[in-house]
Amino acid sequence: MTHYLDHAATTPMFPAAVEAFTQSAGRVGNASSLHTAGRAARKTVEESRERIAAALGCRPSEVVFTSGGTEADNLAVKGTWGSRRDADPARTRLVTSRIEHHAVLDPVDFLAEHHGATVSRLEPDRCGHLAVDDLRAALDEGDDVALASVMWANNEVGTVQPVAELAAVAREHGVPFHTDAVQALSHLPVRFDESGADLMTVTAHKVGGPVGVGALIAARDASLVPQLHGGGQERQVRSGTLDVPAVHAFAVALDETVATRDVEAKRVLALRDRLVEGALALDLGITVSGCWRAGDGTGRLPGNAHLLVPGCQGDSLLYLLDAAGVECSTGSACQAGVPQPSHVLLAMGYSETETRGALRLSLGHTSTDADVDAFLAALPGVVERARRAGGPA
């Protein structure tokens, strides 16, 4: 029996989403074809688009399907930057934060390295929160900003940003605002219309849908330079034959997520708090990053627990927990399986040594008391062993 506590990496698919996927996968039809099979596929896509739009508080025409969150972030950043610079060559600045996902950070760095973009980076506080005034100050520096991009909730420490306030400040300055809502979508009341954002990234596999499909929600007046050129299937902005089964399953999964979200958020929050309180009570010197408070499911994601275990290496913890049937993450990017120090924790002011013993446990729709119990039962032995195996070399 394994205990899956890595919902921030990917979520188990809802049975209804699997059914929708297999149902559509068994049918032929390119959604761009004009014959009967093509029309049936197109119908599935458009119905799904409408369901997704309703669930996210946007218009169907604002849903641009992509291959997932990474592509949506790339399209938002590079597409907007290109379009805004084309309209005004002086507009080359990007405003973002130091704790974004690499799917935003790396396109930003790419534009800086290869196309002369300049970058203003907002610094988080020790909790991982960004200040609205910092965004205001960055935008006040000049009217050369092409795009501001700030994630809704952080994938490592779960900190939730004041997206509506940030979007309002960007709007005051006439700057398009993008937010990566990939992690927020499962447990927070994410609505595009209420957020005030111009662009929003979502992906299916973090909400019980399949891997390989996501969307950029792009306001009707958002101007994007295409990043994938070809048949122009999605609003002439994104080309590629639509993945009908994936789109179908995405809509079904998102419907189920939204329908159960408030209840799930409360349920998962109680599990998360029990997990954190249990870990702290073990008296092993464990701390929580991201300023955890019991009962707080709005300042940080309800399902996120991010622990720092001093004197351990994350990969030892991960191996020992895995061997004990508990699946979680060290919470930072890997290169060839080698954990790199988390850029998020470093930006929050942690030392490289402190970041080495990071453990991210993320709960979701399949999480139960038994999962939390298994983790807490395994933890003392795991930490003891991992400490013997040594801290950072």
Next chain:
Amino acid sequence: MRVVAAMSGGVDSAVAAARMLDAGHDVVGVHLALSRSAATLRESARGCCTIEDAGDARRVADRLGIPFYVWDLAERFERDVVEDFVAEYAAGRTPNPCLRCNEKIKFAGLLDKALALGFDAVATGHYARVVEGAAGRELHRAVDPAKDQSYVLGVLDADQLARSFFPLGDSLKSRVREEAAERGFSVAKKPDSHDICFIPDGDTRGFLTRRLGEQPGELVDAVTGEVVGEHAGTHGFTVGQRRGLGIDRSRLDGDPRYVVEVDAPRNRVVIGTAELLGVDVVEGEHLRWCGPAPAGQVRVGAQVRAHGEEVPAVAQVADDAVTVGLDRRVRGVAPGQSVVLYDGTRVVGSATITAASRAR
């Protein structure tokens, strides 16, 4: 037993892991990440340790149905192997980094971590045999003389040996490749890695020059004492080396010249004729015994470099040094290399060579 199988991504460690599993052990595959900036793909048949190699190891583990992890020992490797390698060359010696890696990384960093995490032993794809002897486990030469790697394992002490498995020691390499193919491993035909893993292009001199810079000095003839050329740094030279000396041949007789001494403190490289290379007394320190330490004078076989031949010898063992008198002269004994002592096929121990000379 709970065993970590060190998996490089090559054919040998793949078969070693499989054999441990067949023997009934509880096996977990571990790939060592030894570089913080590993290349994505192998550039050639040489080298190893790329992300592609980690992927190859992972696929073998998948096939065997064993858990697989990558352990990051890059910092230790840089400090204990790469920096040691550079420092040794800077001091005019010729180190063997594979030996150092076995001593400090595979059977120290990796083994210690494995033991702390609850494992009992480490298995690798080295060609050597472990035999249960009267006084504990013994390390012996492999059955395949062409692949025997007991030389680079001569740094293991009895405790390390007690926690080590070398499942390939009884096999010929050709058989190991066949077995890999029979087991359906994608790496069955993968070429052997050669040379030094952290210098994938094989250009050791270039690597050292990047680390140490150019330090021009004189090339001196051992016989005449005359300066016969210039060098760009003593780290580019090894005792016994013939190629790449850059000497002005018009100033020498017709006989080939070899490096006979690397004198780092005076930044000089001394060259001489082949006969000057022959030595029969080898001094060593940094003693490592693979079992009970011998005392006084013992009859041994001595091997002074990897893949070198074994020469009958007498070792005079002191507390922290050994003097090895060879029955006949051998050429090209470089300080920094190890002299590994054998009793029949059994590895007695090793020492790092500090000096070599002629008894008469």
